Amino acid sequence: MSDFLKHFRSKQLGEGTEKVMKTQCPYCSVQCSMDLLEEKIVTRKRFKAKPNKKDPTSQGLMCIKGANAHQHVFHGERITHPLLKIDGEFVRIPWELALEFIAHQFKTLQEQYGTDTVGVYGGGSLTNEESYLLGKFARVALKTKYIDYNGRFCMSAAATAMNAAFGIDRGLSNSLSEIPDSKCIILVGTNIAECQPTILPYFRKAKKNGAFIIVIDPRETATSKLADLHLQVKPGMDAYISNGMLKVIMDEGYLDKEFIQNRTNYFEEIKEQIDSIDLLETAKESGVSVEQIVEAARQYGKAASGFIFTARGVEQHAHGYENVRQFINLVLATGKIGKYASGYGAITGQGNGQGGREHGQKADQLPGYRSIENEKDRSYIAKVWGMEESELPRKGVSAYEMMEKIDAGEISSLFVMASNPVVSNPNSIFVERALQKLQFLVVADMFVSETARMADLILPSSTYLENEGTMTNLEGRVILREAKRKPPNEVKHDWQILCELANALGCDTGFTYKSAEDIFNELRVASKGGRADYSGITYNRLREEGIFWPCPKVSHPGTSRLFDDTFAHEDGKALFYPLKKPLLMEIVTDKYPLYLTTGRIMEHYLSGTQTRRSPDLMKRYSEPLLEIHPETAAKYGIEDNTLLQLQSERGSMIIRSKYSDKIRRDTIFAPFHWGDSQSINRVTDPTLDPFCKMPEFKVCAVNILPLLEKKLVHQGQGGMAYEAMD
Incomplete structure (x- = not known):
């Protein structure tokens, strides 16, 4: 830097024209921390993000999304005041009128149809405080059982599987810092190089240290380039590979018999099943050769330590729960969990996908990962909330099932916060038609998303630069996101919206918080003794460093590695699961001859509302x-x-082709970050997993048709549509 520029920079700082905001990326589950530098040059502001070198998770790295995350905050389409739809047009109204109108509509509909006629739909990017408060708002202020959130589409299969197998669900059983010392790593249906790129160095270090890396994915990806062995599986057939590997591990003597005997249950029940596995059938059904399956099993079986990580590729199926249980069987059979550099992890997708499901915005859960159907849990939370246990609603239904309830008329009004269900749900043409049947739709968001566009009333909410609160990253590390920037005048934090709306509904107590920290302190009490125990975590502690849950006391350091001595079931043992052969919900036909699978790309996030x-x-x-x-x-x-036009039994969408020799010839791939005619979820299959209610996002049968030339036109909603040329 020249002497002149140094002098000018010093002058800027001296005149207070440069500000530094400490913050976190609002996108994926790594939650990379950074400094956002704001410079004022004459009348123009310029922003630059700089990664935090001391971040224990990202270790000073930042991806392209994080570097540009601030851009949506200052976008001209941002909502800055309540908007009421009158004669098809949105009109600015004051907050007092907006709150009064919402309360009146909800009360009127509930008097007519019952309390459960109002549904609540949340998001996995809400802070822990707002996730907690949204669940409380639904059950205390609205008294409805119908609440769920878009995290249902992210982690529900793995979460349900972990709870069943281990007795507890935390994304990773170990901290990321242990990965470089692991000797074998299996990545199933996860493309971390694009979806969580700032943690890729952990895997590179492991490879440099001699780890054998196995990737199971229908596509060659930036992640598979790191692999020593890439198993290019048929979409949805991953469990065949895990079961074939288990047979090899047993036949060739790689079982950890002592671990199985002392720390697990039900292995004897599946031994006979293992004997009956046919590796030739396994290879045929999975699309992976016997030799590759055997090699994968030997490398994992003989390794002194190892990790298995799953993600949406193996989880977003109507048999996603059972898929994950099959891979957990491998972990338990080899004893590779509860020790250094060995464990299981589900790579969380959303920014607060982990914390978002722990504190009550999921249909069947109460704060602290308690069950809403467990009498002891209900009694405890009712006391925290100052109500009778009998007044606490029972469990509702999953996110997509709420759309079906709306279509059937059982839910007549919906309150959506920080989510875009028109784009994120499968079978989205049906979802949009269902939402059109609502008598009253309220959306709290930063932009007029595809869902907000349908709303009767939109409430403006704050962004990550403005909204303080805690998030729980993919490791289970609770971190504090500070926010020094003031939101625009009429924009409120989501927690403020919930408090003011609860008051408008007649709740004089229970929603009088003055800060996010006030809510967190109540969350600590509500989570105490639960599976996800945050009671020992405080804002003051978090200002020094992130803390892994469970953390039951203020003097407790947090738990970076789970299951060292015991699992979370009553007898302390983990559970094997019967072997299952996955069945595709749809198979290819002459009419629909190709398999479609979907996923993320590095540049965009979820429904794309922000990116x-x-x-x-x-x-x-x-x-x-x-x-x-x-x-x-x-x-x-x-x-x-x-x-081209992509078609399935449910509908069609328009998309541009991109040749790739890195994908199977029977499979095509599309990202899901766009709406309207470009939404891939217009064609995806809504069949639900019976255990966790995860939809069958990852495989459906489609056909493709070339289209006449069209031109691209901007829609004014951050998306595009295609219009036929004259």
Whole structure:
């Protein structure tokens, strides 16, 4: 830097024209911390994000999304005041009128149809405080049983599987810091290089240290490039591989018999099943050779330590729960858990996907990961909330099932906070039609999303730079996100909206918090003694460093590794699960001859409501692209970089082709970050997992048709649509 620039920089600082905001990326589950530098040069402001070198999780790294996360905060389409729809147009109204109108509508509908006629739909990006408060708001202020959130589509299969197998669900059983010393790592249906890129160095270090890395994925990805062995499985057939590996591990003597005997139950019940596994059938059904399955089993079986990590590729199925249980069987059979550099983890997707499901915005849960159907749990939370246990609603239904309840008329009004269900739900054409049947729809958001566009009333909420609160990252580490920037004048924090709306509904007590920290202190009490015990965590402690839960006392250091001595079931043992052969909900036919699978890309996040309002991210990836093998494309007359129509039994969408020789010839791939005619969820399958209610996002049968040339037009909602050219 020249002497002049140094002098100018010093002058800027001296005149107070440079501000530094300590914050966290609002996107994925790594929750990378950073400093956002705001410089004022004459009349123009310039922002630059700088990663925090002391961050214990990201270790001073930041991805392209984090570097540009601030752009949506200052976007011109941001909502800054309540909007009421009158004659099809949104009109600005004061907050007092908005709250009064919502309360009147909810009360009127509940008097007519009962308390459960109002539903609440939350989001996995809410802070722990707001997740907790949303659950309390639904059950105390609205007295409804119908509450769920978009995290149902993220972690429900793995969460249900972990609870069943281990007695507790925390994303990773160990801290990320142990990964570099592990000797074998299996990554199933996860593309961390694009979805959580700042943790990729942990795996690179492991490889440098001699780890054997196995990737199971239908696509060649940036993550699979790191692999020593890539098993290019047929979509949805992952469990065949895990079961085949288990047979090899047993036949070749890699079982940890002492661990099985002392720390698990039900292995004897599955031994006979293991004997009956046919590796040739396994190879045929999975699309992976016998030799590769055997090699994977030997490498994992003989390794002194090892991790298995799963993500949405193996979890987002109508048999996602059972898929995960099969891979947990491998962990238990080899004793690779509860010790250094060995364990299991589900790579959480959403920013607060972990904390969001722990404190009560999921249909069947109460704070602290308690069960809403457990009498002891109900009694405890009722006391914390100052109500009779009998007044506490029972469990409701899952996120997609709420859409079905709306379609059937059982839910007549919906309150949506920090979510975009029109884009994120499967079978989204049906979802949009269902929402049109609502008598009253309220959305709290930063932008007029595809869902907010349908609302009767929109409430403006604050962004990550403005809203203080705690998040729980993929490790189970609770971290404090401070926020020094003031929101625009009429914008409120989500927790403030909930408090004021509760008061408007007649709740004079229980919603009088003055800060996010006040809510967190109540959350600590509510979680005490639960599976997810935060009672020993305080804001003061978090200002020094993040803390792993469970943390039952202020003097407790937090628990970075689970299951060292015992699992969370009453007898302290983990549970094996019967072997299952996965069945596809849809198979290819002459009419629908290809398998579609979906996923994320590095530049965008979830439904794209925020990232599609980042100019730099949109420059890098402006529309969804369909990955298709060139040989497959030739068979169906699809040229590279041309528009096509993708069809399933549920509907169709429009997308541009992108040739890729890194995908199976029977499979095509599309990202899910766009709405309207570009929404891939217009075609996905809503069949639900019977255990966790995860939809079958990852596999459906489709066909493809080339389209006539069209032009791209901006919709004004951060998205695009296609219009036929004259």
